[in-house]
Amino acid sequence: MSKAITIAEAQRYDAHTIDVIGIPALVLMERAALATFNNILNDDFDLTRVVVVAATGNNGGDGIAVARLLKIRGIDVEIYLLGDPAKATPQTTQQLKIANYYNIPITSDLNHIVNATVIVDAIFGVGLSRAVTGKFADAINAINAADAKTVAIDVPSGINADTGDVLGVAVVADSTTTMAYNKIGLLTTVGKQHAGTVHVADIGIYAQDRLEHAR
Numbered sequence: 145m146s147k148a149i150t151i152a153e154a155q156r157y158d159a160h161t162i163d164v165i166g167i168p169a170l171v172l173m174e175r176a177a178l179a180t181f182n183n184i185l186n187d188d189f190d191l192t193r194v195v196v197v198a199a200t201g202n203n204g205g206d207g208i209a210v211a212r213l214l215k216i217r218g219i220d221v222e223i224y225l226l227g228d229p230a231k232a233t234p235q236t237t238q239q240l241k242i243a244n245y246y247n248i249p250i251t252s253d254l255n256h257i258v259n260a261t262v263i264v265d266a267i268f269g270v271g272l273s274r275a276v277t278g279k280f281a282d283a284i285n286a287i288n289a290a291d292a293k294t295v296a297i298d299v300p301s302g303i304n305a306d307t308g309d310v311l312g313v314a315v316v317a318d319s320t321t322t323m324a325y326n327k328i329g330l331l332t333t334v335g336k337q338h339a340g341t342v343h344v345a346d347i348g349i350y351a352q353d354r355l356e357h358a359r
């Protein structure tokens with residue numbers, strides 16, 4: 145049974161890797177995006193119309209970087225942005241700048257989500273801290289109403305990564321690319337129902353500063 149971690153452990157390992165070891169947060173974000181991008185290509189989905197639904201935390205930054213990787217590959221992709229870009233994290237602000245360089249369209253039309261063939265869920269990851277409401281809930285309901293295949297980044301948005309509980313409303317994903325280690329909440333019945341196939345991405349974050357040898 146491979147290791148699964150809590151939100152607090154994920155945040156602690158993240159901070160240790162950045163602040164003590166010295167790997168920049170943006171490098172971790174790029175590796176998270178590349179792992180998710182490769183899983184999307186390997187999952188062999190219909191990539192005719194991809195919509196990345198992103199908020200302004202680092203989960204959103206991961207998704208905006210995935211959008212750029214898809215755009216460079218010649219795939220029709222747009223970003224449905226939730227929240228105020230002026231309040232984005234530094235890493236997500238940088239990803240928005242890069243996405244702008246590649247002229248990736250940003251939409252606020254929920255119909256674009258409903259009509260997508262693949263949706264990337266980059267709304268909330270381990271930073272989810274309260275019940276999902278308002279525009280965030282509207283976007284998650286649109287994602288779940290779509291016929292599209294849905295790929296969640298790190299945690300299906302709306303799921304508490306410690307307990308697997310749905311905080312108001314949560315994305316039901318076909319697959320989830322989760323960073324570093326699986327999350328204990330995704331091993332629960334409800335967590336599994338929302339995560340779909342879970343891919344664990346090695347992005348350079350390890351509990352003991354190195355990748356543990358497979359048991």
Ligand SMILES: NC(=O)C1=CN([C@@H]2O[C@H](COP(=O)(O)OP(=O)(O)OC[C@H]3O[C@@H](n4cnc5c(N)ncnc54)[C@H](O)[C@@H]3O)[C@@H](O)[C@H]2O)[C@H](O)CC1
Binds near residue numbers: 172173199233267347
């Ligand atoms: N740990 C790793 O290995 C890496 C993780 N990455 C990604 O970063 C996210 C965590 O990012 P963070 O900015 O801490 O939080 P989120 O993006 O998950 O959440 C966004 C933001 O939203 C606010 N918020 C919380 N709950 C609600 C709510 N119910 N309604 C509205 N807004 C809410 C809160 O302020 C949060 O900060 C992790 O999951 C990974 O995807 C790194 O990119 C790579 C390494």
Ligand SMILES: [K+]
Binds near residue numbers: 269297298300301
């Ligand atoms: K997510």
